[in-house]
Amino acid sequence: MSASARLLSTILVLFLSAPAARAELEDPALGTHVETLDNGLTILALREPTTPVVSFQVWVKAGSRDESRYTGIAHLFEHMMFKGSTNLGPEEHAHYVEERGGRINAFTSKDVTVYFEDVTPDALPLIIDLEAERFGNLVVTEEMLASEREVVLEERRMRTEDRPQGRAFEALLATTFLAHPYRWPVIGWRSDIEQVTVEACQEFFDAYYAPNNLVVAVAGNFELEPTLERIRASFGAMAPASSIPRNPTLEPEQKGERRSVVHFDARAPILAAAWPAPPTGHPDGPALDVASQILSGGRSSRLYRRLIYDEQVALSASSAWWELKDLGILYAFSTVRPGVSVDRVEALFFEEIARMGSEPATPAEIEKAQRRLEASLVRGLSTVHALASRLGRDWVNLGRIRPLDEILAEIQAVTAADVQRVMAEYMKPEKRTVVHVISPPPPSMPEPEATPEPPPEPAAATEGSES
Amino acid sequence: MIRAAVAFATLTLLFGCASDPSPAPVAEAPRESSTEAAAPLPAASAHRSWLDPSPPIETGPIVDPERLHISTLANGLRVMVLEDHRLPQAGLGLALRRGAANEAPAQAGLAVFLADLMERGAGERDALALAEAVEGLGASYGVSAGWDSIQVDVGGLSRDLDAMFAVLVDLIRRPRLEAFEAAKVKSETLAGLERAKDQPPTLAAWSFARVVYGEHRFGLPMSGTPETVALLDADQARAFHESLFVPGNAILYAAGDVDAADFVRRVEVAFADWAAAPVPEPGAAPPTPTPAARRIVVVDRPDLGQAQIVIGHEGVGRADPERVPAGLMNSTLGGGGFSSRLMTVIREREGLAYGVHSGFRLRRGAGPFVVSTATRVSETRRAIDLLLAELEGIRENPPTGAELAHAQTYSAGRFALGLETSGAMLGSLVDLDIHGLPLDGLDTYRARVAAVTTATAAEQARKRIHPGRAAIVVVGPAETLAPALEGLGPVEIVQP
Numbered sequence: 001m002s003a004s005a006r007l008l009s010t011i012l013v014l015f016l017s018a019p020a021a022r023a024e025l026e027d028p029a030l031g032t033h034v035e036t037l038d039n040g041l042t043i044l045a046l047r048e049p050t051t052p053v054v055s056f057q058v059w060v061k062a063g064s065r066d067e068s069r070y071t072g073i074a075h076l077f078e079h080m081m082f083k084g085s086t087n088l089g090p091e092e093h094a095h096y097v098e099e100r101g102g103r104i105n106a107f108t109s110k111d112v113t114v115y116f117e118d119v120t121p122d123a124l125p126l127i128i129d130l131e132a133e134r135f136g137n138l139v140v141t142e143e144m145l146a147s148e149r150e151v152v153l154e155e156r157r158m159r160t161e162d163r164p165q166g167r168a169f170e171a172l173l174a175t176t177f178l179a180h181p182y183r184w185p186v187i188g189w190r191s192d193i194e195q196v197t198v199e200a201c202q203e204f205f206d207a208y209y210a211p212n213n214l215v216v217a218v219a220g221n222f223e224l225e226p227t228l229e230r231i232r233a234s235f236g237a238m239a240p241a242s243s244i245p246r247n248p249t250l251e252p253e254q255k256g257e258r259r260s261v262v263h264f265d266a267r268a269p270i271l272a273a274a275w276p277a278p279p280t281g282h283p284d285g286p287a288l289d290v291a292s293q294i295l296s297g298g299r300s301s302r303l304y305r306r307l308i309y310d311e312q313v314a315l316s317a318s319s320a321w322w323e324l325k326d327l328g329i330l331y332a333f334s335t336v337r338p339g340v341s342v343d344r345v346e347a348l349f350f351e352e353i354a355r356m357g358s359e360p361a362t363p364a365e366i367e368k369a370q371r372r373l374e375a376s377l378v379r380g381l382s383t384v385h386a387l388a389s390r391l392g393r394d395w396v397n398l399g400r401i402r403p404l405d406e407i408l409a410e411i412q413a414v415t416a417a418d419v420q421r422v423m424a425e426y427m428k429p430e431k432r433t434v435v436h437v438i439s440p441p442p443p444s445m446p447e448p449e450a451t452p453e454p455p456p457e458p459a460a461a462t463e464g465s466e467s
Numbered sequence: 468m469i470r471a472a473v474a475f476a477t478l479t480l481l482f483g484c485a486s487d488p489s490p491a492p493v494a495e496a497p498r499e500s501s502t503e504a505a506a507p508l509p510a511a512s513a514h515r516s517w518l519d520p521s522p523p524i525e526t527g528p529i530v531d532p533e534r535l536h537i538s539t540l541a542n543g544l545r546v547m548v549l550e551d552h553r554l555p556q557a558g559l560g561l562a563l564r565r566g567a568a569n570e571a572p573a574q575a576g577l578a579v580f581l582a583d584l585m586e587r588g589a590g591e592r593d594a595l596a597l598a599e600a601v602e603g604l605g606a607s608y609g610v611s612a613g614w615d616s617i618q619v620d621v622g623g624l625s626r627d628l629d630a631m632f633a634v635l636v637d638l639i640r641r642p643r644l645e646a647f648e649a650a651k652v653k654s655e656t657l658a659g660l661e662r663a664k665d666q667p668p669t670l671a672a673w674s675f676a677r678v679v680y681g682e683h684r685f686g687l688p689m690s691g692t693p694e695t696v697a698l699l700d701a702d703q704a705r706a707f708h709e710s711l712f713v714p715g716n717a718i719l720y721a722a723g724d725v726d727a728a729d730f731v732r733r734v735e736v737a738f739a740d741w742a743a744a745p746v747p748e749p750g751a752a753p754p755t756p757t758p759a760a761r762r763i764v765v766v767d768r769p770d771l772g773q774a775q776i777v778i779g780h781e782g783v784g785r786a787d788p789e790r791v792p793a794g795l796m797n798s799t800l801g802g803g804g805f806s807s808r809l810m811t812v813i814r815e816r817e818g819l820a821y822g823v824h825s826g827f828r829l830r831r832g833a834g835p836f837v838v839s840t841a842t843r844v845s846e847t848r849r850a851i852d853l854l855l856a857e858l859e860g861i862r863e864n865p866p867t868g869a870e871l872a873h874a875q876t877y878s879a880g881r882f883a884l885g886l887e888t889s890g891a892m893l894g895s896l897v898d899l900d901i902h903g904l905p906l907d908g909l910d911t912y913r914a915r916v917a918a919v920t921t922a923t924a925a926e927q928a929r930k931r932i933h934p935g936r937a938a939i940v941v942v943g944p945a946e947t948l949a950p951a952l953e954g955l956g957p958v959e960i961v962q963p
Contacts, residue, residue, distance in 0.1 A: 022625055023555040023724040050553060053887045082805070087515060091815055094805035096517040099873050101880005104805070118884055122522055129516045150818030157773035158821055158841055164665050265770040268662035298607070299586075300598035309594070312654060315662055338661040364603065371605025375624050378556050382888045 025378060027404035032391060033224060034401075039240045040212025043231055044391040044401070046219040048384055054220030055385040056127045057116040058135065059392040061215070062208035063109050064188070065181040065247060065326065070196045072188015075108040076145075076152050077204050081115065082106075083144040086137035090144060093130050100126060110182055111325040112396055118385050121221045125230055132234030135209060140201045149193060156187050164266035168333070168437045175260040176274040176329060176433040180251040210241035217392035220384035251276070251327060258433040263440035268315060269336040270437035271345050275427050277330045280323035280397045286410040287418040288321035288330065288426075293369035294361050294419065295319045295352065300368070302352050303334075311348060313340045319353075325397060330426055342436045350429070357424030360416035373411050377404060521872075524879045524917045528910035529886060530896070536727035537906065542743045543715030546734050547896060548727040551889035557723035558622035558890045559635050564716050564901045567689050568614045568750040568832060572682060574703065576691020578612035580652060581704040585610040585619070587648040590637035594648060597634070606631055610638065614689065615785070615831045616901050617711065622890075625724035636737045639712060649701035656696050660688070664963045667775035667841070667942045670766045674961065675777045678762050678938040679835050683753045713744040718900050722893035752832045755781040761956035762938050766963055767945035774847040774943035775839075778854055780933055782836035785829040785902045789927060791912075792919045793827060796927040798874035799866040800857065801825030801838060806873070808857055813840060819850050827931075831902060836931065844943050848951040851939060858934035865925030879913045 033045040064074050084090040097104040102119035117127045160166035170185050177183035187193070216231060254276055278284050296303045296318040303317040317334040332353070336345045380386045394401045536548040567578035586609060587594035601608045606623025621635045663669045673688050680686035687695065719738065721730050757780060783793050794802065801809030801824055813823040820840045828834030838858070842850040866874065886892040886909070899908045941948050945960045952958050 023552040025555050051887060053884055088517075091805055091811070092517075095873075098804040098806055098877045099521055101876050101878075101883065103881065103884055120880055120883055123880075126516045126519070147815070147818035151814055151821055154773065154819070154842060155821040157843065162667060162771050162773050265768070266665050268658075268665055298598060298602040300595065300602045305595065308655075309651070312651065315655070315658055335662060337658045339658075364599075368599075368603045368605070371624075372602065373605075375556070375605035375607075378554055378624060381554055382556075382890075384887070 025404070028381065028387065029391060029401050030403060032401055033228070035228065037211065037232060037236050039236060039238055040210070041235050041238070042215045042395060043228065044215065044217045044388075044395055045222075045224060045228060046217075046387060046391060047222060047224055048219060048387065049221050051221055051384055052120060053118055053384050054121050054124050054218065054222050055116060055118045055383075055388040056124065056131065057114055057217045057388045057392050058131055059215040059217060059396050060113040060115075060209060061111075061213045061244070061396055062113055062204075063111040064184065064186045065110050066208060066245070067181065067184070067188075067204075068247065070188065070192045070200055071184040072152070072186070072193045073196050073200060073204050074113055074208075075187055076148065076193060076196055077201050078106050078108045078113050078115075079148045079152060080140050080144065080201055081134055081138060083141075083148060084139050085134045086139060087133055088130075093134055096130060097123075097127065102127070108186055110186060112393075114389075114392065116385070116388070124218075124222050124227060128227070128230045128234055132231075132238075135214070135235070136238055138205060138209075140198050140205070142198055145196070145198055145201065149196065152187065152193055153190065156190065156193065160185065160187065161190075164264055164268070164270045164437045165333075165335075167262045167264050168270040168272040168435050171260045171262050171435045171437075172272045172274050172331065172433065175258050175435065176276070177251055178254075179249050180326065181247050181249060182251075182324060182326070207241065207245055210244070211235060211238040212240040213244050215392055215395050217388040217395070219388035219391060254431050254433075256430050260433070260435045262435065262437045264437050265439055266437055267338045267439075269340075269342040269439075270435075271334040271336055271342050271349065272331065272435040272437075273333075273346075273349070274329045274331040274433050275431045277321055277328040277426050279327050280325055282328070284422050284426075285321065285323065286407075287414050287422045289373060290366065290369040290411065290414045291356060291361075291419045291423050292320045292330075293372050294365045295356065297369060297372050302355075303349065306352055307334065307345060307348055313337055313345050313348065317349065323397075342438060346434065346436075353423070353427050354429075357420060357427060360420050363416065366414065366416055366419065370411050370414065374408060377407060521876045524876060524913055525883075526914040526917055528907075529883065529913075530892065530909050534889075535896075536731065538731060540714065540735065540738060542739070542741055543713075544734070544738055544741065545718040545900060546731055547718055547720040547893060547900070548725060548730050549720075549722045549889050549893040549896070550725060550727055551722065552724050555625045555724050556623065557625045557628060557631070557721060557725045558620065558893075559631055559721045559725075560618055560620040560622075560719075561635070561639050562718045562720065562897050562901055563617045563711050564615070564718075564903075565711050565747055565749065566613045566616045568684060568830065569711070569747055570684055570707075570750070572684050572687060573695060574699070575684065575687040575695040576656065576689075577699060577703060577707050578617055579690045580649075580656065580696065580699045581644075581707050582610040582612040582617055583652045583656065584644050584649055584701065584704050585638060585642040585708075587652065588643035588645060589634070590641040590643075592637070593643065593645075600630070601634055604630055608634060608638065612689070614685075614834070628725065632733055632737070640738075640741065642708065644701050644705050644708065646701045649699075649704060653696060653699060656690060657693055660690065660693055660696065667768065667771060667773070668839070670768070670942045670963050671775040671777045671839070671940050674764050674766050674942070675779065675835070675837070675938060675940045678764055678940060679757050679780060680753055681757075684750055685753050685830075685832070685834065710747050713746060714738065714741045715743055716746040718897050720893055720897055722889040749831055753781070753834075755833060756933070756936070757781050758936060758938050760936050763952055763956050763958045764938075764940045765945045765948050765952070765958060765960045766940065766942040767960055768942055768963060769944045769946065771943045772844060773841045774844045774850075774941050774948060775841045776847065776851060776854070777837060777839045777940045778851070778858070778934075778937050779835050779837040780937050782827040782833050783829065783931065784833040785831055786904055787833070790827070790829065791915045792923040793927045793931055795871060795874045795878060795916065795919050796861065796866055796924045796931070797825055797827060797836075798878060799870045799924070800861045800928075800932075802874075804877060808861070809838070809840075809854070812853055812857060813842075813850065817849075817853065819843075819846055819853070823854075844947055847941060847943065847948055851941075851952070851955065855934045855937075858932050858937070861928045862932055865928045866921060868921055871919065871921050871924055875916050875919065879916050882912055882916075 035043045100123035104117045106115040307314040307317045315335045319332045534550045570577045604627045608621045621631045801807045809823045819842045823840035825838040
């Protein structure tokens, strides 16, 4: 054997005993089948045969921003979708899904309402039939509305009225948006939930639950043709709406800082703030995501180090770009340590935000943020539910599915100068809205003695309204 | 896109509590069906496929043996690897078979304290250097404590396996546990305990644990109380670490884009010199039955519009051979899903609550059986009466054949869905090992579910559910609540 042949065989042996080749990152969504039926319904179908699960989702292009007269009707209506149809009694839909071992739920947001089932492959035909049944034949009755109204009011107490964070968010959006429908809470104002009528529900259904306002996303282990055929057969008979109404109101430009104080029995005060920002799909998005990572992504982020670790004034601190369809917001949120002044946390928080706009981030910070976003994208491929959600979200927001390569390339292209520019441009002090949730001051406080304990912080200077 | 996790729950609203991975039930209560004639659209499907019977439960093995590696080093360290090369990511970690249940009550919070402190520096790196090193890769790390385990985790993209493994080894074997970091952790923990009082479910859980378990370790929050946390320091953390972090008490694991043989070699190199040492005995078993008689506690929060309600008593141990039939019985009662009896009555029929749930908190030493819900203050008594009636009802009218069949197909299906990712599947295998259960438990689970009969479910209902002596805890305005609870038993009012 020649020396080179020996060398070759050594290499081969080494190769064979070396670890299995690392997985390559491939975007399964590239293979998505896209189809639009004659009635306008869009089907997005992505086969991923290596998993034992399939996720079926119906995305309705209607959320709380589409409400008129009654706030909260989009969400209350979502609840009514579980309360029976021509061929199904109340709760039977969920019952049959759970009987097959499936996971079923739905959610409502500002822009969309999404119904989903995650099931084993054998149950998919049944799921398609069940969804088509309620989308085609929903029945809303006074009786069902009456009981579900109470359920939603309990949900409102649980998420918003009895929770400092919920109070903060409600006040934040109501103050940030003066005019745009994003100003009211998705769950709706209490008085509206109390008064929604069956007729209003029916009108909402007729206006928005039309096939040309729906996107069906299915991802996971299924046979393509029979599945498509079943969706066409069951959803294809629905009649399209001639037009989908949208609220016309745009948000006027903000001219100066706004503040709102909410009094609530909270041992840990809440600081929340928001700035108007671009809508979803905007080219500044990747830079805003990188900026949010530098500010609050992990224990090496600026806000964690400053507020939680070094100064020990807060228990949590975060910031993010909230992508919405009409216009987004950048928001900041912090749970203040009990006994610490929310004003002090606010000063430190805003100092860190100002620094982002006044000096460039370090190359290490940029790279770390990019890697964290990349790892997060890979994690998002782990479940078929997340895959189907990505298809639905992209289609609703952009009318196409963004390839992973494109998203990664945009993230990789972000520079320190980009981050500095978007922070300076969007997070200006005169563009911000600030909310404090603090305990009310005691009714009458005795005059402080010679060396008093620091009294509870008085409410911060307040203009703006309590929500 | 990643989003800093903030109150996002408030941005989108789910129809129901979506977080429960456990079994659920049937709705057989006759319902007032809709009286209003719907404008009949064409039937979406002429064939009402939902009326077809469920297929029989798939009982075959669920773990692919080709992907799984399990071995034990000479020093007793267990190694588990589940290969999955579909995505370039990996999760590595170590789990102990002991946790907070091993603390003396006077040291309550030590396991959580140790876990938090371990995150703050290991090997050559202090807290911030460690965070920079791991997060700089886009990876993440954490140490978490539970009643029965402490876990160290590092996860990220598989291209960074070398660096992630090195950090894992440092976290396990060379945590710095420095005094000044201990002071920071303590201060943060105390602030966190105070902040937790802003969450009514937390207040209810704390009070409930105290009522049911008294002086036993389970009677105090896992993260301790201000009194016990105030006494913790780095020396105690170090001693606890030395006693628990021994190879015979640990499982080192990896899931994802990792080659099993290569990983085992790495483990052998890094842990072969980890000296064997005795494994501490499990903590004292909790009292049972408990409470001996009905006790009612109102935690006074005058500002709340909604009363948080918890009802319960002793439950089932994680390794109890009857846990599967007990779980299926509970599935019918209120174990999850929208069609349990409790959901049907409390949410669907009465509109009293957004969610209601019952469950056995499975721990090595039996954790509690807990029923929880929240309703407007004015309806608290009615909700409690209905809950107690359903608890009595499951004893007198145990799950029917149809209810049990529903619970079985639901449990078997949800079980399979819960193992979709390799990380989840390996986590379940590790959990079996933590509790000394057979490692084929995932492969046999669905057959064990299918084997439960209405007779065994009925026996579980009578044996495990005791509304007559259940503890009742309510968080809300005591001024209104205390009079409303009259007649249920002695009422004690406490401050948060």
